[in-house]
Amino acid sequence: MNFCHHCGQRVTLRIPDGDDRERYVCDACGTIHYQNPKIVTGCLPVHEDRVLLCRRAIQPRLGLWTLPAGFLENGETTTEGAIRETWEEAYANVAIEGIYTIFNLPHISQIYMFFRATLADLDFRPGAETTDVRLFAEHEIPWHELAFPVVRDTLEHYFADRKHGHFPVRVGDILIPRNR
Amino acid sequence: MNFCHHCGQRVTLRIPDGDDRERYVCDACGTIHYQNPKIVTGCLPVHEDRVLLCRRAIQPRLGLWTLPAGFLENGETTTEGAIRETWEEAYANVAIEGIYTIFNLPHISQIYMFFRATLADLDFRPGAETTDVRLFAEHEIPWHELAFPVVRDTLEHYFADRKHGHFPVRVGDILIPRNR
Numbered sequence: 001m002n003f004c005h006h007c008g009q010r011v012t013l014r015i016p017d018g019d020d021r022e023r024y025v026c027d028a029c030g031t032i033h034y035q036n037p038k039i040v041t042g043c044l045p046v047h048e049d050r051v052l053l054c055r056r057a058i059q060p061r062l063g064l065w066t067l068p069a070g071f072l073e074n075g076e077t078t079t080e081g082a083i084r085e086t087w088e089e090a091y092a093n094v095a096i097e098g099i100y101t102i103f104n105l106p107h108i109s110q111i112y113m114f115f116r117a118t119l120a121d122l123d124f125r126p127g128a129e130t131t132d133v134r135l136f137a138e139h140e141i142p143w144h145e146l147a148f149p150v151v152r153d154t155l156e157h158y159f160a161d162r163k164h165g166h167f168p169v170r171v172g173d174i175l176i177p178r179n180r
Numbered sequence: 181m182n183f184c185h186h187c188g189q190r191v192t193l194r195i196p197d198g199d200d201r202e203r204y205v206c207d208a209c210g211t212i213h214y215q216n217p218k219i220v221t222g223c224l225p226v227h228e229d230r231v232l233l234c235r236r237a238i239q240p241r242l243g244l245w246t247l248p249a250g251f252l253e254n255g256e257t258t259t260e261g262a263i264r265e266t267w268e269e270a271y272a273n274v275a276i277e278g279i280y281t282i283f284n285l286p287h288i289s290q291i292y293m294f295f296r297a298t299l300a301d302l303d304f305r306p307g308a309e310t311t312d313v314r315l316f317a318e319h320e321i322p323w324h325e326l327a328f329p330v331v332r333d334t335l336e337h338y339f340a341d342r343k344h345g346h347f348p349v350r351v352g353d354i355l356i357p358r359n360r
Contacts, residue, residue: 001185001186002185002186002187002188003183003184003185003186003187003188004183004185005181005182005183005184005185005191005204005213006181006182006183007182007183008182008183008188008190010188011185018308021253024185033185034251035254036218036219036251036252036253036254037218037219037252037253037254037256038216039216039217039219039291071214071216072216072217072291073201073216073217074215074216074217074289075286075287075289076217076284076286077284077286077353078282078284078291078351079284079351080286098351099282099349099351102258102279104256104257104258104259106255106256106257106260107255109254109255111219111252111258128198168349169279169348169349171258171259171278171279173257
């Protein structure tokens with residue numbers, strides 16, 4: 001950030017009065033430009049004993065498999081965002097069952113939230129950011145071709161919890177960028 | 181937003197290519213300025229049968245009682261933010277028990293997250309944004325002087341769930357600004 005988006009003058013990085021961390025501050029108009037983490041919201045779409053994954057058509061992790069998810073938009077609830085992203089990436093209609101996993105990724109200032117969901121039909125197909133959409137049974141999951149640790153962790157929790165039919169909400173921290 | 185914070189030129193509000201909603205776009209340098217919801221993270225601090233509330237020294241809802249909470253900062257986990265806010269507002273040391281309530285407030289693009297927590301000691305005192313900090317038993321809760329619906333809902337869930345000793349994660353939408 002170089003300029004104030006309110007008045008267009010240059011900003012400086014400094015600790016404002018009464019604060020305890022550096023912010024971009026406009027000394028011309030006084031605006032303090034706070035920057036905060038973003039939420040990524042998505043679904044774990046299930047049909048009978050299989051789960052839906054999307055093969056990524058975009059960077060990062062092009063060609064790897066992921067759960068449908070993306071940035072929450074202003075004016076949305078987290079469930080609305082999860083349903084929208086599942087439609088955009090896989091044209092899949094889902095019914096939300098409940099919140100399931102929450103991951104803190106402080107190194108990139110993102111919070112992931114995945115909801116368990118049931119597919120309403122099987123008319124899914126790839127969206128613009130996806131090259132392939134498929135249902136996978138547990139033994140078919142491409143564990144070494146998953147795009148992100150949050151996807152692997154969510155799937156691992158799901159298949160373990162499914163044995164007991166009980167899906168407690170899981171909160172986890174992903175503290176180091178991992179390439180698995 | 182009037183100016184691009186990258187190059188300082190004027191921005192226009194329009195739908196970028198390949199997108200489906202309006203963004204502030206800089207036609208000089210091409211930067212698209214995405215705006216996304218913010219997370220407010222906080223605690224429900226408990227000591228034996230009482231809960232800690234803070235009386236607000238600032239607007240909005242000056243003089244009303246709230247749970248300690250505030251905006252999650254970049255680089256923080258949601259639990260770290262909840263612990264920090266509880267310290268800043270009440271100088272209270274807490275041990276986090278687990279995520280408890282999550283509220284979507286789409287009309288102001290905020291997501292609230294409250295964690296159940298146990299007070300580590302009773303050396304709390306008001307922080308800069310607080311005029312009073314007190315422990316309240318259920319029958320002492322100032323229900324008509326609570327600052328926000330998310331605080332009332334979290335307390336209502338807590339006292340109901342406490343009867344059974346089971347605290348499932350609650351997700352709720354607060355769809356209309358309410359003044360209760």
